[in-house]
Amino acid sequence: MxxxxxxxxxxxxxxxxxxxxxxxxxxxxxxxxxxxxxxxxxxxxxxxxxxxxxxxxxxxxxxxxxxxxxxxxxxxxxxxxxxxxxxxxxxxGLIDLHVHLGNVVDLKQDYRNYTRESVEKDLKQYAAYGVTTVLSMGTDNDLILPLRAEQRQSGRPAMARVYTAGQGMVFKGGYGGVPGLNQPVSTPQEARAAVDAQAAKGVDVIKFWLDDELGTMPKMPPEVSAAIIDQAHKHKLRVLAHIFYLEDAKRVVGQGVDGLVHSVRDRPVDQALIDAMKQRGTWQVAETLSREASMFAYGVPPSEILNDPFFQAAVTPAALAQLKSPERQKTVASGPHFHDYPAFLDTAKANLKRLKDGGVPYGFGTDSGPPGRFAGYFSHWELALMVESGFTPAEAIRTATGVAAQFLGAKDLGTLxxxxxxxxxxxxxxxxxxxxxxxxxxxxxxxxxxxxxxxx
CATH class of the missing domain: 2.30.40.10 (Urease, subunit C, domain 1)
Structure with missing residues (x-):
């Protein structure tokens, strides 16, 4: 970079x-x-x-x-x-409410990559792209806590300000997290203990993953997600859920979750979900449209994104060479759901517009940080996709600045x-x-x- x-x-x-x-x-x-x-x-x-x-x-x-x-x-x-x-x-500066820090080198993710140096490198790259605050969504190890404390004590960091969900909750055998970092839970009792551990560390929010990876993995049962939400609220912490399906969004909203960190992508959101989110004050914290776009962008040669200098500034030479490799592009394009991903993106964009028009509170986030989702660039890509979804540029900017700060409760950030x-x-x-x-x-x-x- x-x-x-x-x-x-x-x-x-x-x-x-x-x-x-x-x-x-x-x-x-x-x-x-x-x-x-x-x-x-x-x-x-x-x-x-x-x-x-x-x-x-x-x-x-x-x-x-x-x-x-x-x-x-x-x-x-x-x-x-x-x-x-x-x-x-x-x-x-932009405020990205869904990122992951420090675990990726080039295109390889490993919890052993997570060091003070790797985290600071990511935070500096976010700042270089004008992303001045991030919420790291559940894949941090504990070294994030003293770094966050140093930032807040100084008030004037030389890299993006960080908020953290610590280590999010993953169901045993299920989807989510980073292997070796996130410890799976299988019962309500284990889930409550995991929340207690994160609360004791002083995390900003609690995160859990509710997904079956398109039917290929076990899904967290309702009693476990309910336990996470209830225990987080006992600690006066907001709890955020990774979801994919409409039925799962309805489940966790009904259980009292404070926010969804992805759009519903399997079908159009209905009025029942909109009404429930409005009644409970549930946020669509992040839409992660750029995440959905990236699922197929690297499998269609020649990819315009790979030749964009603004993109290339975010990518190591080794990662860029891999992304440009015809062999890798063929591998991406041969995935079992590759041809489904454009429809998932279209559904996510349409659902964001429905939630906006329906009066549901929404924020801004990208799910950048995992392999192929590059710090900083994805925030600008997200803004463009929001405009494609029906936002005006001014609305998208406000969502990524003043509104995102409101979600964080950061009264001294987000507006000039x-x-x-x-x-x-x-x-x-x-x-x-x-x-x-x-x-x-x-x-x-x-x-x-x-x-x-x-x-x-």
Whole structure:
């Protein structure tokens, strides 16, 4: 993966004009300790308000937004650095509510790959693509906890902020998790004990997998999923379920699950599910449309995605060579359900639109991280697929920023307003005119500090 390192803010501060004459004392040199002024940009703030041309933002030395508004009204602190963005577009960093970290090298997944180095590499790659916060969905080992604690203590990490579900619950012999990491459960008692263990570690949410992998594996019984949900709620933790089938979505919503982390993909959602989700406040936490698209994208040569420089920036040379291999493409295309995957994607897209129109709360997530689902790129692919599903670009952006922060309960993230963390992307073109413009990344800031960004 290649990155370009942003020039230091000292270089950007060359736009600052300091006036003086005669014996007047020199103005103090611009200093990060005095804060920053970003000016001359169009603001897309993540609240759903219309884009605001001619904007400016004062970022305090703590990395939070001290003021945002019309550039003509900006009053930065004395000595603050000024960065003229030259008419570019500023939007909040993306928040991906369904990722997996650290277990994959090239295209090989193994729990032994999970190290502090591999996790930080993924989090830096997310940030380089403008994904400034992620929720890791149930395949972390315990080293994620001190890393998360360090981030929250500093408030200004140099990589994407992380939330975690720790180790999610998998039914014995069933689908999900990472072998060697996730310990299977087979009874309600074991399920409750597993939830207790995760709660004691201080995870942010509880995750479990309810799936039979298209009829090839045992499915978690109702009494086990009910025990997980009940025990999580005893710990005042929200619990999220991996589902595929409509009947399973109805089951866990009826049992009180707080969110679904994939769309229903076997058939159209019905009014009964919509009504139940609205009544209970159940979120469609993540749709993972990009996950569904990736299930067949690598089996149809020549694949446009493989030749996209924005994609290639996320992929190691070894992984890209494997993906381009005709032998591997033939293997993917010969899978027993390969020709079913496009229909699953179409169903997921249609169901997301039905849930949206029906008033069900929904968030944003990709299921990126497993082999072939690359950190950062998939978040932008997800936005494009949401627009294909019937969202406007502005709606998709709000879902992936302000709304996603609402799901996390992260009151200082997701929107570019006074008091919030200055986690943002600077774009060369208007993403509300064309969602593909989120890929034209000029700069990314985390807590007011620039980080390295992708170089397609």
């Amino acid at each position: 290649s990155f370009r390192t942003l020039r230091g803010l000292a270089a950007a501060a060359a736009v600052l004009t300091v006036s003086g004459c005669g014996q007047k004392p020199a103005e103090p040199a611009p200093s990060a300790e005095a804060g920053q002024l970003l000016t001359n940009f169009t603001l897309i703030d993540g609240t759903g308000r219309a884009a605001q041309p001619g904007s400016a933002m004062v970022i305090g030395p703590d990395g939070r937004i001290a003021w945002v508004g019309p550039a003509a009204e900006a009053r930065p602190p004395q000595g603050a650095r000024t960065v003229d963005l030259g008419g570019k577009y500023v939007m909040p 307003e006074a008091g919030k963390q200055a986690d943002l992307m600077v774009l060369d073109a208007d993403p509300t005119a064309d969602i593909l413009n989120t890929r034209k990344i000029n700069a990314v800031y985390l807590g007011g500090r620039p980080v390295s960004v992708v170089k397609p």
